[in-house]
Amino acid sequence: MAKVEELTPQQLSETDLKPRGRVYPSPISWRDQFLYQLVLDRFSDDNENQRELFDHTNLAKFQVKDKAGWMAAGTKFVGGTLRGIKSKLDYLQRLGVTTLWINPPWQQRSELEAYHSDRIQEFLDIDPHFGTRQDLRDLIDAAHDRRMYVILDVIYNQNADNWFHRNDVIAALARVYQYWIALSDCDGLRIDSLKHVSPEDSRKFCTAIREYAESIDKDNFLLTGEITSGSMAGAYIDIIARNFSAVLDIAQTPNELAAFAKGLVHPKQFFDLYSENNLAGEYRQIGTYHVSILDDYEMSFRTNKQRFAAYSNVPHLYEQVAHAVGVQLTMPGIPAIYYGTEQAFDGNEGYHDYSIEGRKFAEDRYIKEAMFGGAFGAFQTADCHFFDIDHPTYLRIAAIARIRNSHDKIGKALRRGHHYLRETSFFNSPFSIPGQGELVAWSQTLFDTEVLMVLNTNGLENRGAEVTVDTYMHPQDSTMTFLYKSDWSDSYLRHPPRDQTVAVQHHNDRRATVRIDLPPSGMAILA
Structure with missing residues (x-):
C-alpha cells in the first residue's frame, strides 16, 4: 500500500502531481x-458485524417504530x-x-x-x-x-x-x-x-x-x-x-x-x-x-x-x-x-x-438508503445490514x-458482440417479434459464437416459445447448453451444471430454433 502525505496543500501551487507509489494501468x-x-x-x-442481517422473508422484523426519527436521519450524514x-x-x-x-x-x-x-x-x-x-x-x-x-x-x-x-x-x-x-x-x-x-x-x-x-x-x-x-x-x-x-x-x-x-x-x-x-x-x-x-x-x-x-x-x-x-x-x-x-x-x-x-423536502433521501443499517436503513428499518450474499x-x-466476465468466447461475445433481437413463435403462430408481456429473446454474436438470452417479461404467468437462433452457427443435430436458468437451485446458481441442453431444430424454411419455457419473470442464457 502506498503511503500518502497527511498534510493538505494550502494552495494549488503546492500540489504535487508525482504519482504516489505504483500506477495501475x-x-x-x-x-x-x-x-x-x-x-x-x-x-x-x-461495523456490520455489530448488527443483524436483514431478513428478506420477514420484512417487519426491523421496521422502525419512530418513523419521524427515521425520516430525519435520511437528511443527515449516516456514517458510511x-x-x-x-x-x-x-x-x-x-x-x-x-x-x-x-x-x-x-x-x-x-x-x-x-x-x-x-x-x-x-x-x-x-x-x-x-x-x-x-x-x-x-x-x-x-x-x-x-x-x-x-x-x-x-x-x-x-x-x-x-x-x-x-x-x-x-x-x-x-x-x-x-x-x-x-x-x-x-x-x-x-x-x-x-x-x-x-x-x-x-x-x-x-x-x-x-x-x-x-x-x-x-x-x-x-x-x-x-x-x-x-x-x-x-x-x-x-x-x-x-x-x-x-x-x-x-x-x-x-x-x-x-x-x-x-x-x-x-x-x-x-x-x-x-x-x-x-x-x-x-x-x-x-x-x-x-x-x-x-x-x-x-x-x-x-x-x-x-x-x-x-x-x-x-x-x-x-x-x-x-x-x-x-x-x-x-x-x-x-x-x-x-x-x-x-x-x-x-x-x-x-x-x-x-x-x-x-x-x-429532500425527497431524494429515500433513494439513498443505508446498506449498513444505522438509523436510516432500507425498507424503513434501522440497525440491520443488507450485505446478503x-x-x-x-x-x-x-x-x-x-x-459475462468469463475470459472465454462466450464472455467476450456478451461484452463485445453484436446484438440481434430474435423472432419467436408460440402456439404455432408465425414467427415475429413478440408483443408486450411475452417471452422475448435476443443474441450477442461475435464471429462464430452466439449467446442467446430469453426473458419472460410476464410477471404473473409462465411463457414458452420457439426461439430463433443463427442457422449457420447451429447445424443440424446440434444442441445449446443452458449457462443460466433463473429457477435453478441456489447451489446450481453458484455452480452451474454443464449437462442441461436443448436440441436445435431446423425447419423447412432454413430457420433454426430452440424451445424455451420460463416461469414468471424468468430468464435463461444459452450458448
Whole structure:
C-alpha cells in the first residue's frame, strides 16, 4: 500500500502531481467492466458485524417504530466511510463487480445539504466524515490488488456558468483533479453538472485530465458524464466535442429498460434504441461509448424519485430486479448498477409521511438508503445490514455477471458482440417479434459464437416459445447448453451444471430454433 502525505496543500501551487507509489494501468476496454455506483455515506461503516442481517422473508422484523426519527436521519450524514467500502470488496467481487463508482469523498456539506446541494467547500482534502486521504488511497490500492478499478465523481459546481469563462479557472480545476489522480491512483472520473458547462470548456478540462493520465501511463482513463441532450445522437456527437470516453445513457434508456423488463411496453420500444437505422442506435451497438443505467442516485430521468423495485407487487420481484440488470449485462455497452439493487431496494418518495413533514423536502433521501443499517436503513428499518450474499437477487446477478466476465468466447461475445433481437413463435403462430408481456429473446454474436438470452417479461404467468437462433452457427443435430436458468437451485446458481441442453431444430424454411419455457419473470442464457 502506498503511503500518502497527511498534510493538505494550502494552495494549488503546492500540489504535487508525482504519482504516489505504483500506477495501475487502465483496462483495455471499458466494455469489459461492470460498474457499481455507490453513495459513500450510505454504503458501509465497517461495523456490520455489530448488527443483524436483514431478513428478506420477514420484512417487519426491523421496521422502525419512530418513523419521524427515521425520516430525519435520511437528511443527515449516516456514517458510511472509505474504510467501510474497503471492507466490502469481497462482497462486491462475488457479485461480479469490476469497477467501483464512488461519489466525491472530498465534499464538505452541512447536514441538511448532505444530499441536496452541489456546493464544494474544499477541493484538496477528504471530508472527515468519510475518512482520510490515506483511507482513499488504501481503498483504491486494495481494489487494484483484486484487479478492480475505481471511478470518482467530479462536480464542477452549480455556479459553473460563472466559473468557466477564464482559461486559468479551467486549468486550476484540471490541476485539482490531476492532483487527486496522482494521490489516489483512481482510474476514471464521472463529471457531474455538465449542463452548466459549454462543450468548449468541457473539452479543455477533459483534455487536460486525459493528457496527464496518459503521461503517467493510464492510457484509457475513463471520462464520462450525463449530457442532457434532446436526442442521444446529439449526446454522442458531444462525446467527441468534449473529449469524453463515454456518456451516461440516461436520456431515455433507463425508463425504457424498466418498462420492458416489467412487461409494460412492446419489446421493440426498448430494443429500437439499439437499431442501426439511426445514429444513436449505431453508437449503442458499438457499446464503447455508452454507460447503461437502470437506477442512479439522482433519478433525474424519472418523474418521481423511485427505484426500479418501488411500488411492485409481482410475486417474483427478486427475479425481475435481477433480470433487469441481466439485460444490462447481456447487451452492448458498459453496465452500471446502483448500490442496493442487488438486494432489491425499493426506495421511493412514497416513504415520505406528510403528517410528519408537511412539505416536499429532500425527497431524494429515500433513494439513498443505508446498506449498513444505522438509523436510516432500507425498507424503513434501522440497525440491520443488507450485505446478503444469499439474497435471491444477488445470487442471480452474480450468476449472470460470472458468464459475462468469463475470459472465454462466450464472455467476450456478451461484452463485445453484436446484438440481434430474435423472432419467436408460440402456439404455432408465425414467427415475429413478440408483443408486450411475452417471452422475448435476443443474441450477442461475435464471429462464430452466439449467446442467446430469453426473458419472460410476464410477471404473473409462465411463457414458452420457439426461439430463433443463427442457422449457420447451429447445424443440424446440434444442441445449446443452458449457462443460466433463473429457477435453478441456489447451489446450481453458484455452480452451474454443464449437462442441461436443448436440441436445435431446423425447419423447412432454413430457420433454426430452440424451445424455451420460463416461469414468471424468468430468464435463461444459452450458448
